[in-house]
Amino acid sequence: MFKRFLAIIFILFGFCSNSIAQKTEADTTLIKGLKQSPKKNILPVRRPVLFPEVINPSPIPDLKVKVNYWRNLTLFGINVNQATFSDNWGAGGVNSLALGGQFSYKTDYTKSDKNFASELILQYGKLKNKDQLARKSADRIFWDNKLALKLSKDWYFFGSLNFESQFDLGYSFSRDAQGNEKRTLLSKFMAPAYLTQSFGFEYKPVKHFFVRIGTGTARQTFVLDTNLYKTNPKNFGVTPGQTFRNELAFQVVSSYNKEIAKNLILNSRYAMFANYEKLSSIDNRLDVTLIANVNKLINVSLSGILLYDDDSDNKMQASQTMTFGLVYKLAN
Template sequence: MYFRCLIVLVLIASQIPVAFSQQSESPTDTTLLKSLKQYPRKNTLPVRRPVIFPETVRLPEPEMLELSINYWRNWTSFGVNVNQASFSENWGGGGVNSLALGGQYTFKTDYTKGDKNFVSDLILQYGKLKNKDQLSRKTADRIFWDNKVALKLSKSWYFFGSINFESQFDRGFSFSKNAQGNEIRTLLSRFMAPGYLTESVGFEYKPVKYFFVRIGTGTARQTFMIDTNLYKTNPKNFGVEPGENFRNELAFQIVGAIDKDIAVNLNLKSRYTMFANYEKLKSIDNRLDLTLTARVNKLINVSLAGIVLYDDDTANEIQASQALSLGLIYKFPR
């Protein structure tokens, strides 16, 4: 009897794992286990969102904070150009030893507050060239200072008043040779001979920062000649009566300018001036200055500059000049 009971217990124990394995292999239970493993049950407890109550904070007055606004913006640049060439005495291709040196300084300041604007632009240029066995010559010589005050009338129109001064540093000559073949020079101009002072009032159209057109309906220009004997070598005498040192003109003037980066590291700067004397409208003075500057790196620039001028008080035909230079330039702020 005891032996039979032991056999029954063994058989029952051997059937228990089989039953559990059959239950685990059922599709319903397998899916449920997998879902429990892969996608744990989310927390069903409610989450309370924070409630934000914005409040207005009153800041102290600017005077109490000791804050100040600087309405001035300044730009300054220095530039130096050097060109040198030398040849040995037996150089088969021919050539002449030469040395050229040029410098430029520019300064611009801008003050803008509300509808009021003031701009001052200063340009100083001077360059000299010396070839062997020749007299030295100028390659650049200019003093230019322009000042403008404007009051905004609308989005793109301003009422302005301006004063402009222009002259040169050094004497200017024309060169020729005498009967013996020696080089001689004839004086044409010098500092404040001529010197120009121009006052103008009118309206300015400025749709964008890099472009403007001034229409000076009331413009006066004074021409100064401190050398009253210059007419002996320059008969035109820049429109001033021989022996006199002053001339005043009333005119209508248009000035247009653009200063824009037209590509990466490439800047275009141009200024056009038309001056129409009310006494002789048939003869209108025109001047176009154009400068294209390519920036090689932070210190080296390549520039191509040109000037086209018609002024019958200087010459009866159109005058032109062109200069290509490679040099060092430093600007700040950088």
């Protein structure tokens, strides 16, 4: 019985061994028919060793950047007007020559809530007609200074100092009984001259327009020629024999300066001076200038002045000029 059991086990073991051998041989044949991919990292790779170089950066240089809070404008102008006629010119006319010049300088300093502005205007012109005495066509010295502290978006508290006079002798012209031309002295340098100090509030909503309201204003009128009253009885309000007069007043000054069209500039200034002791008579002056720029060097200007000052004349005074000239501007 036991012998039969061993025989059966040997027979089964032999059958299984034969099957496994056949399967192994078949798998080996299949593997040989396939192309094996190369193994990764066949060649050894050597990783580099990094040695970082320590660099000491150079210090950043001091650039010393400065902000310029100043704006400046300088203007030189000259104009010439000349006319000549032959003796037999049928339409009539008179030989004439007019020469004029102007210098102006404006500067403005604005930083934070502080502002300083200064403007200097110097004008002089002369006109000579044949067989007539020479006359002035322009004569003005004007210097205005203002220091302001910003209170709000459009309002400032300001203090200002203003000086105004003329260069040359001023005359009125008439003729005597024989028809000869004669002249009478009316004014000269420092006769008159006006020095005005004012403080108050300034309204400036835009750069090209402002209104100053001077609640505390003092003005000194100088007439250094004590004999001027002999030919100018009003003597600009100064008592004959004295050289100056002091007034306390309320003042309003307004200015508008803007390019209203291409190459067309409107510049105007209005000043009102009301003496506290004489409010029934208020001084008013309006200056208006319209400038047309032909090119960078040539322009045409039309100017007008309206003035009422009863210390000079009881009536309204007016002046109008038109000039064609050369102008040089220097701005930064």
